[in-house]
Amino acid sequence: MSWSKDARGRRSYHHGNLREALIAAALDLIAEKGPAGFTFAEAARAAGVSAAAPYRHFRDRDALLADVACRGFERFAEALDHAWDEGRPEPLAAFDAVGRAYLAFARSEPAYYAAMFEAQLPPDASPELTRASDAAFAVLRRAAEVVCALAPADRRPPALMVSLHMWTMAHGIASLFARGDAARRKLPMTPEDLLEAAVLIYLQGLGLGPAA
Amino acid sequence: MSWSKDARGRRSYHHGNLREALIAAALDLIAEKGPAGFTFAEAARAAGVSAAAPYRHFRDRDALLADVACRGFERFAEALDHAWDEGRPEPLAAFDAVGRAYLAFARSEPAYYAAMFEAQLPPDASPELTRASDAAFAVLRRAAEVVCALAPADRRPPALMVSLHMWTMAHGIASLFARGDAARRKLPMTPEDLLEAAVLIYLQGLGLGPAA
DNA sequence: GCAATGATGTAAAAGCCGTTCACATGAGCT
DNA sequence: AGCTCATGTGAACGGCTTTTACATCATTGC
Incomplete structure (x- = not known):
């Protein structure tokens, strides 16, 4: 388990729970702007990772x-x-x-x-x-x-x-x-x-x- | 009416009927790829005009x-x-x-x-x-x-x-x-x-x- | 006839997205 | 300690939307 976070609560390099974080972000975004308005990049941003990171957990959007x-x-x-x-x-x-x-x-x-x-x-x-x-x-x-x-x-x-x-x-x-x-x-x-x-x-x- | 076309059937500068052409193109594209897959740019391409031209006829996509x-x-x-x-x-x-x-x-x-x-x-x-x-x-x-x-x-x-x-x-x-x-x-x-x-x-x- | 004008098109640019690739980091195992 | 694999980064490509400044042309009033 890599639940390491630094003093200010920011995770270091490895998120540790990115898959779930992305799903949670997706739910928020879909609720807010509809499934069409939902964006892979924005979900990544909400989870605090780069735009390419989600591709480690999902084939595509x-x-x-x-x-x-x-x-x-x-x-x-x-x-x-x-x-x-x-x-x-x-x-x-x-x-x-x-x-x-x-x-x-x-x-x-x-x-x-x-x-x-x-x-x-x-x-x-x-x-x-x-x-x-x-x-x-x-x-x-x-x-x-x-x-x-x-x-x-x-x-x-x-x-x-x-x-x-x-x-x-x-x-x-x-x-x-x-x-x-x-x-x-x-x-x-x-x-x-x-x-x-x-x-x-x-x-x-x-x-x-x-x-x- | 500016139905002018040159020898090879390519319209000159002004399309003459762009609004209808875009709607027709939209219908084709939606039928083919669904409303989500429909693209303003592709409709413009199908009508043979630049990507900015549709904005003269529709506020947005x-x-x-x-x-x-x-x-x-x-x-x-x-x-x-x-x-x-x-x-x-x-x-x-x-x-x-x-x-x-x-x-x-x-x-x-x-x-x-x-x-x-x-x-x-x-x-x-x-x-x-x-x-x-x-x-x-x-x-x-x-x-x-x-x-x-x-x-x-x-x-x-x-x-x-x-x-x-x-x-x-x-x-x-x-x-x-x-x-x-x-x-x-x-x-x-x-x-x-x-x-x-x-x-x-x-x-x-x-x-x-x-x-x- | 002809110049002014407004409608209609273009090219270029900014900003966003999705996706990929080479590379960096670090966790866990031996 | 060192290896290796999973996970994250940054940069890059191409496509889309939309805006802006500029080009072209049909029409209209003189």
Whole structure:
């Protein structure tokens, strides 16, 4: 370990933790100026190293972004899974909570969200990224499974389709209305309420209305 | 008009149509490399002028992008309006056609779509842009109005909410599944079918099922 | 006809970024 | 102590954005 720092707290030659420092800087910069405004050079500056140093830890700028997105998907999956809470206390309510968690994540972690969905990374940026993204979707998938099981067997919708629809609604609302500092469009209701209404109507259409 | 060209077809000093040429070049470049990969300098090169020339026609790079996005919204509104066709032959079927037109536009005009929704333009990029975008949404709004009127007065959903939901579903599916050369995620069905199913279930939930 | 004028283009320059390369430094192992 | 590898530096290249001073030309008023 080289945690050596001189008297004034400035590290000497070797940083000791540059990889993490760069990721932290990237999160700050993305939150502040969007994924497009994020700059490798500026992250290096924030970490107090030269512009070439980051290349010892990331192949290029996109690799850093992909790493941030990957961590984002992991946290995202956790957040959704926590909201789902194995369908407690009741699957339909828990399903709704998952939708709210989706929006909450988009708002409370704008940097991660931007890296995940707005950085326009090449789809094959890294195997880990696709793995993490798949894992996050799997949470939705499992929740849909349980919700669909509520329907009588002869009218049971495919769980995969339901999970894709849920993802679509949450993502659509997050993209259109829950990003940007002041929500780029004026709405007569909060994004959360808009999503909850959509999910309710959708479940009603499946014959899974909470009143049923 | 200065359409003067010399013997080899090279224009002389004044281009004569640079503004349009730049927009055309921008569309090509965005289609090819995404809105992030689009470059003011390269558009200038494609038009055969120096790198500084575009500044006579656009305040900066974002202004060109905003102009492209603006035209995109105008075409988009036309496409949606044409699909809606004033609710003919039947409002529910026409509503569905609007959704398909949304996806069709995202796929057939990837450059416009990218400038409109993926360029991350500052929300207040230009008044014209917001006007054009509002006009496109107004088409959805009017269609929702007619569809909602099909419901009995005491169970009539707010048309604004229905139009926002429709926008959400179409946009969510377009963003997640209908972009990128080969659709970044594998689906068990086409995006069009996925959207149609969602709209059908949603309308069913509103008590507006086609079977009703 | 023709000169003044404003619109439209150019070249050059400053400043930023991403990326690479040769080289410097120092941590850990023998 | 000395070797070696990981990690950081500085300089350099090419490309991009944007500004500035200057060039060219179409139009317009006389």
